Amino acid sequence: MTSTPTPAQIRRWRQYLADERAEAAVYRDLAGRRTGEERAILLALADAEGRHEQHWLDLLGDRVGKPRRGDVRTRVLGWLARRFGSVFVLALAQRAEARSEYGEDADATPQMAADERIHEEVVRGLATRGRNRMSGTFRAAVFGANDGLVSNLALVLGIGASGASAKLVLLTGLAGLLAGALSMGAGEYVSVRSQRELLEASRPSPAARAALPDLDVDANELALVYRARGMAADEAQARADRVLASLTAIGAGRDLPSSALSLPVEAGGLAGVPSSVAEPDEESVDEHETVGQAMNVAVASFCFFASGALVPVVPYLLGATGTTAILWSAALVGVALLGTGATVGLLSGASPAKRALRQLAIGYGAAAATYVLGLAFGGTV
Known part of the structure; x- marks a missing residue:
């Protein structure tokens, strides 16, 4: 009961x-x-x-x-x-x-x-x-914003702690904003462009794909392709035999997808045809999507670095000076760091609070180091 x-x-x-x-x-x-x-x-x-x-x-x-x-x-x-x-x-x-x-x-x-x-x-x-789909641009945005926040806060605090005038601190912060944003944008463009070119260079050549129907079935040079891509000799030979047999079975002619030369995909093919012949090379597509478009990543990096670097300068733009400006800069950047950290945590499926506190600790740690240096050099200049 x-x-x-x-x-x-x-x-x-x-x-x-x-x-x-x-x-x-x-x-x-x-x-x-x-x-x-x-x-x-x-x-x-x-x-x-x-x-x-x-x-x-x-x-x-x-x-x-x-x-x-x-x-x-x-x-x-x-x-x-x-x-x-x-x-x-x-x-x-x-x-x-x-x-x-x-x-x-x-x-x-x-x-x-x-x-x-x-x-x-x-x-x-x-x-x-x-x-x-968004990781390339998102990485540039988060990295750019975080770098702008931390680097310009460190710059502003370091110069401010040295006893420089508010005008000089403001000009230094604006110069750091522009220089950093341009550097970040250019660096991301070159980095992503180079990475995409390296990925493209690793994709199978269309000329090699077109030669598949004319290969000598007995010699089966295709097995060497798979061995060069990391397969064991027996597996490579068996896979090459299946691919060449499929050409005759489906009448593929010379219009095969590039994945016919790639490593096998675990999902099954169509009507008994190996998935490497019947399906596009999804792995290569995903790699390019993850890296992102060079111009999109560069623009995102420039804009987000500039927006992040502007935050510690805002108190000086509004006329604050001395310790008041330094405290306001640190407080505003702290809020922004918590926001970027929480965003990363949400998207990664991790704890937003832990990621936010981690960002805050790293950012304040870097800024504190330059502030101490500013105090030290300020007293000796």
Whole structure:
């Protein structure tokens, strides 16, 4: 005979029920902003949350009571999903799934706890797609803003601590802003352009791809390509045999994708054809997306460095001087560092608070070092 649940259990079950309903709504809202496979995955997650909802309904029976609202984090997540539907929301959803208490709650089934862990990985996979698409530009933006904040704060504090006039500190800060932004933009452009060229140089040549149908099947030089790319000799020979056999089977002619010369993809091919012949080279595409476009990365780096470097100069632009200006600069930069750190934490699926505090500690540490140097040199000049 089932024991009567305690009031605490009923309250907890009602909250779980509200949270499951809210999470299902989040996934449906996200699905409404997606198409194709991503939409289908999100709707499947919403259905899974519906099964969990039914579990709590069954336990509550006629004790369901009035509908309750989900917790604050889930409601905020729902608000963001309805208005943005971006990778930020998916990153937050990933963290929400990771916080599930079902593993420690005896009233939840082991299957439900396992579901939540798998949901975390599903959402992680969806968020990874967005992270890859934006990672090149995002890296430049975060790095640029953080570098602008820290380097110009260190410059301003160092010059300010030496006893220089407010006008000189302002001019120094503005010069540091412009010089740093130009340097960052140019450096990122050259860096990303070079990296993309290196990736492009590693992709199979179209001329080699066109020569595949004319290869001597008995000699099968294609195996050497796979061996050069890291496959064992036996595996390379077997793969080369399959690829060349596929040319005849599907009448591929000379219009093969470049991936025919690449390492195999784990997913299965079409109608028995190896995936390396039937599918494009997704790995190369993802690499280029992750690196980003050179001009986009350069512009993002320039703009975000400039915006970050402007923050410690603002008090001087507004007429502050001496210790007051230094304290205001440090406080404004501290707030900005907390914001950039929290943003990185959200997108990486890590703790925003820990990332924010890490950014703050690093930034203040660098600024403190130059401030001490400024005091030391100021006293001797």
